[in-house]
Amino acid sequence: MTAPPPDDCLAHNDWICGEYLTTRRQILLDAVAQHIQLTVVSVALGLAIAVPLALLARRWRWTLGPVLGITTVIYTIPSLAMFSLLLPVYGLSATLVVIGLALYSLTLLVRNLLAGLDGVPVETKEAARGMGYGPMRQLLAVELPLALPAAMAGLRIATVSAVALTTVGAIVGYGGLGNLIYAGMNSFFKAQVLTASVLCVLIAVVFDLLLLGVERLLTPWRRAGRTARPRVRTAGGAVGRRPLTASGRRG
Amino acid sequence: MNTLSSVWSWLTTAANWSGENGVWHRLAQHLFLTFACLALSALIALPVALALGHLGRGGALAVNLANIGRAVPTFAVLVLLLLTPLGRYGQWPTVIALVLFAIPPLLTNAYVGMREVDQDVVRAARGMGMTGTQLVWRVEVPLASPLILTGVRIAAVQLVATATLAALVGGGGLGRIITAGFHLASTPQVVAGAVIVAVFALLMEAAFELGQRWCAPPWARRRIR
Numbered sequence: 337m338t339a340p341p342p343d344d345c346l347a348h349n350d351w352i353c354g355e356y357l358t359t360r361r362q363i364l365l366d367a368v369a370q371h372i373q374l375t376v377v378s379v380a381l382g383l384a385i386a387v388p389l390a391l392l393a394r395r396w397r398w399t400l401g402p403v404l405g406i407t408t409v410i411y412t413i414p415s416l417a418m419f420s421l422l423l424p425v426y427g428l429s430a431t432l433v434v435i436g437l438a439l440y441s442l443t444l445l446v447r448n449l450l451a452g453l454d455g456v457p458v459e460t461k462e463a464a465r466g467m468g469y470g471p472m473r474q475l476l477a478v479e480l481p482l483a484l485p486a487a488m489a490g491l492r493i494a495t496v497s498a499v500a501l502t503t504v505g506a507i508v509g510y511g512g513l514g515n516l517i518y519a520g521m522n523s524f525f526k527a528q529v530l531t532a533s534v535l536c537v538l539i540a541v542v543f544d545l546l547l548l549g550v551e552r553l554l555t556p557w558r559r560a561g562r563t564a565r566p567r568v569r570t571a572g573g574a575v576g577r578r579p580l581t582a583s584g585r586r587g
Numbered sequence: 588m589n590t591l592s593s594v595w596s597w598l599t600t601a602a603n604w605s606g607e608n609g610v611w612h613r614l615a616q617h618l619f620l621t622f623a624c625l626a627l628s629a630l631i632a633l634p635v636a637l638a639l640g641h642l643g644r645g646g647a648l649a650v651n652l653a654n655i656g657r658a659v660p661t662f663a664v665l666v667l668l669l670l671t672p673l674g675r676y677g678q679w680p681t682v683i684a685l686v687l688f689a690i691p692p693l694l695t696n697a698y699v700g701m702r703e704v705d706q707d708v709v710r711a712a713r714g715m716g717m718t719g720t721q722l723v724w725r726v727e728v729p730l731a732s733p734l735i736l737t738g739v740r741i742a743a744v745q746l747v748a749t750a751t752l753a754a755l756v757g758g759g760g761l762g763r764i765i766t767a768g769f770h771l772a773s774t775p776q777v778v779a780g781a782v783i784v785a786v787f788a789l790l791m792e793a794a795f796e797l798g799q800r801w802c803a804p805p806w807a808r809r810r811i812r
């Protein structure tokens with residue numbers, strides 16, 4: 337009494353399959369939830385370490401070299417190797433993935449924070465001092481807000497990269513949508529691989545837009561001049577603004 | 588520590604370095620993949636970047652390509668390509684994925700480098716009667732060379748990382764030591780493989796950094812970070 341084999345896109349192993357979405361809804365939602373959780377926790381952890389580190393490097397200049405050096409070394413190590421190096425410490429756990437991703441975001445955030453703080457005009461700092469601002473108030477009320485656009489750019493890059501890199505966590509079983517991609521690879525399940533990949537990119541885009549919105553909310557003074565901003569290609573032929581980190585990403 | 592000593596003994600066992608799955612063979616595969624794909628992606632990306640930069644067109648494309656490349660997971664692309672009909676042709680899915688991810692840094696940096704050339708210099712060169720081709724090869728490319736080389740360095744380090752991930756989809760390279768270690772549930776092998784990959788990536792970065800200093804014209808050496 338075997339039922340006739342179903343003749344649908346799952347049976348044909350099509351790339352795009354509506355059946356897959358309806359029958360695997362819960363698996364997909366769980367994977368998305370895990371993916372978002374891993375990303376958010378790791379970027380938040382990276383941020384929590386990056387801010388004090390950047391302030392430290394700015395306060396005591398001699399720490400700048402080591403801080404930048406170590407972050408460069410971390411960023412150069414491929415993700416698969418990074419997760420593997422953490423294996424003896426954390427075992428096959430979500431913590432391993434979170435720590436690995438946090439280390440990468442840390443790097444991007446520290447560099448952008450420092451670039452932002454360095455970009456605060458000397459005149460502005462002097463004006464703050466002249467108005468009687470102490471070092472702490474100057475930092476909190478003047479320098480950090482002015483460094484915010486660069487820091488937010490770093491946060492956006494770090495978050496988008498973390499979303500993509502989380503997939504590699506599949507090697508230890510905690511990769512969010514990466515788990516589905518990994519399983520789909522082993523069973524040649526095309527719909528699963530494509531759906532999970534598309535969802536990954538979607539999550540990255542949504543996070544990027546959310547952070548862009550937050551940035552606009554936090555920096556109302558930048559909106560005023562937005563309409564007057566020069567186009568990317570002007571008569572003089574200058575490119576808009578040079579991208580802050582010259583397009584690095586990690587595989 | 589126990590793990591450290593077992594990692595050390597893995598690394599010092601001669602049998603782990605020789606043969607088809609040995610470190611030397613994997614290293615050779617990794618080097619070949621990295622440089623072959625670097626050459627391929629440079630052949631594709633640099634002419635496009637130089638042309639676009641010279642003409643001052645497609646700026647949004649060149650700059651956004653980097654952002655798009657960042658949002659797409661390397662692992663996903665590797666698996667997607669493996670499942671396409673291309674997957675039957677051995678290393679080709681890996682090569683294509685590697686080239687795809689090496690193009691954005693090359694293209695973006697070369698483009699920005701070309702556009703950042705001082706427009707006064709360009710006008711002076713035109714005033715001297717240089718043709719477009721002369722302008723590109725004698726003025727713009729030399730002046731843009733520091734950033735072009737930065738792009739090459741970033742792409743190379745990127746390729747090392749991507750080639751490591753290729754092991755997850757059965758590609759050759761040093762990553763295979765790590766994935767084999769996971770399959771064997773051998774933590775020492777996983778960590779030893781990771782150490783080798785990390786050292787290799789750092790050496791690559793250092794080598795390109797040095798190469799960048801040597802290749803750069805004297806006046807630009809200060810500017811390179």
